[in-house]
Amino acid sequence: MVGKVGVDRRIQRTRQILQDALMALILEKGYDAVTVQDVIDRANVGRSTFYSHFQDKDALFLSGFESLREQFEQYLSDGASMNGDPWNLSLQMFQHAQSHLQLYKALAGKQGGTVALEHIHKYLTALMREHFKSQFLERKDMDVPPDVLAHYMVSSFMALLTWWLDHDVPYPAERMNDMYRQLTQPGIIAVLR
Amino acid sequence: MVGKVGVDRRIQRTRQILQDALMALILEKGYDAVTVQDVIDRANVGRSTFYSHFQDKDALFLSGFESLREQFEQYLSDGASMNGDPWNLSLQMFQHAQSHLQLYKALAGKQGGTVALEHIHKYLTALMREHFKSQFLERKDMDVPPDVLAHYMVSSFMALLTWWLDHDVPYPAERMNDMYRQLTQPGIIAVLR
Amino acid sequence: MVGKVGVDRRIQRTRQILQDALMALILEKGYDAVTVQDVIDRANVGRSTFYSHFQDKDALFLSGFESLREQFEQYLSDGASMNGDPWNLSLQMFQHAQSHLQLYKALAGKQGGTVALEHIHKYLTALMREHFKSQFLERKDMDVPPDVLAHYMVSSFMALLTWWLDHDVPYPAERMNDMYRQLTQPGIIAVLR
Amino acid sequence: MVGKVGVDRRIQRTRQILQDALMALILEKGYDAVTVQDVIDRANVGRSTFYSHFQDKDALFLSGFESLREQFEQYLSDGASMNGDPWNLSLQMFQHAQSHLQLYKALAGKQGGTVALEHIHKYLTALMREHFKSQFLERKDMDVPPDVLAHYMVSSFMALLTWWLDHDVPYPAERMNDMYRQLTQPGIIAVLR
DNA sequence: TCCTAAGCGAGACGGTACGTCTTGTCTTCCA
DNA sequence: TGGAAGACAAGACGTACCGTCTCGCTTAGGA
Structure with a gap:
C-alpha cells in the first residue's frame, strides 16, 4: 500500500493539468463559454480521464x-x-x-x-x-x-x-x-x- | 399602415403568453433548468414562433x-x-x-x-x-x-x-x-x- | 392533415440518404467497422436526426x-x-x-x-x-x-x-x-x- | 533456464483462468455482450495481464x-x-x-x-x-x-x-x-x- | 365577399456538448 | 527485472437542446 505514491503523483499531475487548462480557458473566454471538450483538448487528456477525476x-x-x-x-x-x-x-x-x-x-x-x-x-x-x-x-x-x-x-x-x-x-x-x-x-x- | 392593429394585438398576445409561461416555469424549476422547449410546450406555441419573437x-x-x-x-x-x-x-x-x-x-x-x-x-x-x-x-x-x-x-x-x-x-x-x-x-x- | 405529405417526403428522403450511406460504407469497410458517426458524416446529417429515424x-x-x-x-x-x-x-x-x-x-x-x-x-x-x-x-x-x-x-x-x-x-x-x-x-x- | 517451469505453470494458470472466465460469461450474457473488463473482473486479473497473454x-x-x-x-x-x-x-x-x-x-x-x-x-x-x-x-x-x-x-x-x-x-x-x-x-x- | 399577406403550430433538420463506455497502450510498483 | 495493477488517450455511443428551416392552416384587412 506504500507503493501508491508514484501513482498518486500521476493522478495529482493530471488533476493539476486539468485545473490549469480550465483557468487559462476561463481567462480567455469566460467560464460559461468553456466546454469540457475545450478543457480536454487544452490539457491533452482523454475524455474519460476527465470524468474519472471530476464529475463535471x-x-x-x-x-x-x-x-x-x-x-x-x-x-x-x-x-x-x-x-x-x-x-x-x-x-x-x-x-x-x-x-x-x-x-x-x-x-x-x-x-x-x-x-x-x-x-x-x-x-x-x-x-x-x-x-x-x-x-x-x-x-x-x-x-x-x-x-x-x-x-x-x-x-x-x-x-x-x-x-x-x-x-x-x-x-x-x-x-x-x-x-x-x-x-x-x-x-x-x-x-x- | 392602419390595418396592422389586429395583427399587432395577436403578436402582443403571443409575446405575453410566452413571458407568462417562462415566469411560471422559473418559479417551478429555476431559470437555468427551463429550456426553450419547456416554454414552447407550456405556451402551446410553435418553435419558430418563439424564435420569431425572441432571439433566445x-x-x-x-x-x-x-x-x-x-x-x-x-x-x-x-x-x-x-x-x-x-x-x-x-x-x-x-x-x-x-x-x-x-x-x-x-x-x-x-x-x-x-x-x-x-x-x-x-x-x-x-x-x-x-x-x-x-x-x-x-x-x-x-x-x-x-x-x-x-x-x-x-x-x-x-x-x-x-x-x-x-x-x-x-x-x-x-x-x-x-x-x-x-x-x-x-x-x-x-x-x- | 393533408399537409403532411411534404413533410413525409422530406422524412423519406432523409431515411433514404441514410440507408444509401450505410450500404456504401458497408461495401467499403464491412458492417462491423462502420460507426454511426461514419454514416452521419457520409449522409451529411445531424446526429440527432439519425437517432430520430433509427434506434441504432x-x-x-x-x-x-x-x-x-x-x-x-x-x-x-x-x-x-x-x-x-x-x-x-x-x-x-x-x-x-x-x-x-x-x-x-x-x-x-x-x-x-x-x-x-x-x-x-x-x-x-x-x-x-x-x-x-x-x-x-x-x-x-x-x-x-x-x-x-x-x-x-x-x-x-x-x-x-x-x-x-x-x-x-x-x-x-x-x-x-x-x-x-x-x-x-x-x-x-x-x-x- | 531451470526456473522457467514454475513460471510457465503460472502463465498457463493465468491463461486458463481467463479462458474459464470468458466461457462462463459467454454462457451468461452471450459473446458480444462480454467486455474485456468483464473478463478481467471475473478473473481477478489486471488489465495489462490480459493483454500480455492475448491480443484481444x-x-x-x-x-x-x-x-x-x-x-x-x-x-x-x-x-x-x-x-x-x-x-x-x-x-x-x-x-x-x-x-x-x-x-x-x-x-x-x-x-x-x-x-x-x-x-x-x-x-x-x-x-x-x-x-x-x-x-x-x-x-x-x-x-x-x-x-x-x-x-x-x-x-x-x-x-x-x-x-x-x-x-x-x-x-x-x-x-x-x-x-x-x-x-x-x-x-x-x-x-x- | 372574396383574396392575400402575415402570424402561427408543428416539427424535421444540422449541429454541438454532454456524460458513459470500452478499447489497447503506458507507467509505476513490487516480488 | 519482468509481471500485475490500473491510469491513461482515444473515440463511439445515445441523449438533450439549440437555432434554422420548411410546410400548410388560419386569420385578419383591403379590394
Missing part, C-alpha cells in the same frame, strides 16, 4: 477554489491574528487576491462563473460567524438581524473585491480595504450601538 | 424585466419626488417588489438567472448617476472614487433585496429600507464629509 | 433489409406461381439477388453483419412454413422432424447464396439453383418417402 | 477453440478410422459435442460469436479436403464444383449442429448424424454419379 466542469472549477481556500487559510494562520476585527480579515483577503491576481480573476472575476462567487460567499459568511459570533451575531435586540448583518458585510466586501478584480485599477489591497472600512464601519458601529 | 431564452427573460422596469418607472413618477435621497429610491423599490412579489422572485430571486441581476444592477447604477451626479459623483477629492461608491450602494441594496426575496421573512418593505439606511447612510455621510 | 445502426440496416424484402415479394407475386416447389422459390431468390447484386452483397455478403443473415433466415423459414406446411411440415412419422428439415433447407440455400455473393464467380442464378436442387432434392425426396 | 477478446476466445480442436483430434485418432466416409467424421463430432456440451454451447451456440463458427467452418472444410480430396474434390467433370460441394457439406452439418446446440432436444448424437446422412447422402451420391 463545476466540480473541476470548485476544486480550484478549494486550492485557493487552503492557500488562503495557510496565509491567514501565518499572519497576525484578527483581533476580532472583520476589516482585518478583509484586508488579508484583499492582499491574498493581490498576490494571486490571475487565479482570483479566473475564479471570482466576471469571467468566472456564479458557482465560485456563491461558494466564496458561503465560505466567508461561515468564517465570520465563526470568528465574531460572540460579538454580535447572537444579540437579539438589534434593529438589523444578525443574518442580514452578515449577509451585508460579505456582499459589500465581495462587491468591492469583484469590482477591483474586473477593473484594472492600480489601487493596492490596503487602499481597497480602507474604502471597505470607511463605507461599512460607521454603519456597523451605529447598528451595534 | 435570455431575450424573452429580459423582455419581462423591461415590463417590470416600465411599471417601476410609472410607480416612481406617480410617487413623491426623491429629494435627491437615494434611500427614498430604495424604499420605492422595496415597496414595488413587495407588491409584485412573485414577479420579483422569478426575476431577481435565486431561481432567476444571473442575467436579470446584472441588468438590474446596471439599471440602478445608471439611475443613481442620473439623479445624484451633482451631489457627489463628480467630486474628485474623496477617498472613495465615485465609481466605487455607486457600485457599493447598488450592491448593498441588491444584497438586502435578494436576501429578502429568498428568505420568506415577514419584514415589510419599510423595515428592509430602514436596515439598508442604517447600514449604509453613516458610511456614505462619513465619506462625503 | 442495426435498425437502419434492417430497414434496408425491409426494402429488399418488399421488392422481393413484389417480384415473387409478379412471377409465376411456385407450384408448391421450394426450388422454384430459391430460383426466384437467386435471380433477384443477381439483379440487385450490390445490395445483396452489402446486406447478406460477408461484409454485411450477422443481423441480416439471421433476419433472412427467419424470413425464409417462415415463408417455407407458410407455403409448404400442407405437404410435409405437419407429418409426424418422419425420421427427420419438420423443424430440422426447414432449418436444413434454409441453411443450405443460404450457404450457397452467400458463397455465391462472396466469390465473384460467373455462375448465373439458374446454375446456382440447379446445384442447390441437385444437392438437396434427393435427400428431401428420400426423407419424405 | 477474440484471441482469447479462439484459444479456447484451439483446446477444443486438440481434444477433438485426440478423440479422432483414438477412435476408429473414418474409412473415407464424411458421415463418420460428422458422427465423431456430434458425439464429441455431446460429451462437452457446455463448452460447445459457449463456443458454437447462438450465445457464441461468429468468430468461432467461422473458425470451425474453415477447420472442417480443411479437414474434409485433407481426407477426401482423392475421392472427388479434384474431379473436373461434376455439375457441382468441389468448392461448392465442400461448402455445402460443412454448412449443412453446422446447421444441424447449431440447431441441436440451441434447442434443448433430447436427440442423441447418433440420431442427429442419421438425419444429417439421410438429408445429404442421396444428393452427394447423385452428384458424384
